[in-house]
Amino acid sequence: MFLRDYPAELTPNGEGGFVVTFPDVPEAITEIMDESELEETATDCLVTAVDFYIEDHRPFPSPSKKKKNQVIIQLPVSISAKILLLNTMIANNIRPVDLARRMGINPQEVNRIIDTGHTTKIDTIAKALSVLGKNLQLSIR
Known part of the structure; x- marks a missing residue:
């Protein structure tokens, strides 16, 4: 089992930036002003979601396959x-x-x-x- 490559969706926020969501981890939601912030901000968001799962003693979901128009965020x-x-x-x-x-x-x-x-x-x-x-x-x- 490999838990590293998580697909993310970028949705325009109407202010020039994007809302970043993870279909496999609904708790992981963040916002970026431009795509240069994507990797760092989205990774931090996903790691924070891991903390929620640890606190709740729930298994962290496996990533699904990347679909068209999704980007991959890699966990450390x-x-x-x-x-x-x-x-x-x-x-x-x-x-x-x-x-x-x-x-x-x-x-x-x-x-x-x-x-x-x-x-x-x-x-x-x-x-x-x-x-x-x-x-x-x-x-x-």
């Missing part, structure tokens, strides 16, 4: 890895305290691992997934 690899961990935890009904116990760390450390605002080594995320029976793999396309 580190955020995609955190989403994979979050979705695995939810699918297996694993709370942060349960993961902490399995990893031999305290629950606060698990909360930092899944926190999008905290820099986490990819090896740490891979270890967390490993104790949940998953293998994080990277590839080049």
Whole structure:
């Protein structure tokens, strides 16, 4: 499963800018004044939506295929890895305290691992997934 390339739609806002929405993540809505702001602003918006899903303990949706007139916004690899961990935890009904116990760390450390605002080594995320029976793999396309 690859959770990185999210299609976005740009709709003119009537003031010369655009409203940016994500069909797969309805909570992610932002506005830009011109397309030069698109990548940074839309990525920030999408990462903020990830935070809502983490707080609500809901699985983050997978991206659909890009349609005509949509653009792709790429999540950072580190955020995609955190989403994979979050979705695995939810699918297996694993709370942060349960993961902490399995990893031999305290629950606060698990909360930092899944926190999008905290820099986490990819090896740490891979270890967390490993104790949940998953293998994080990277590839080049």
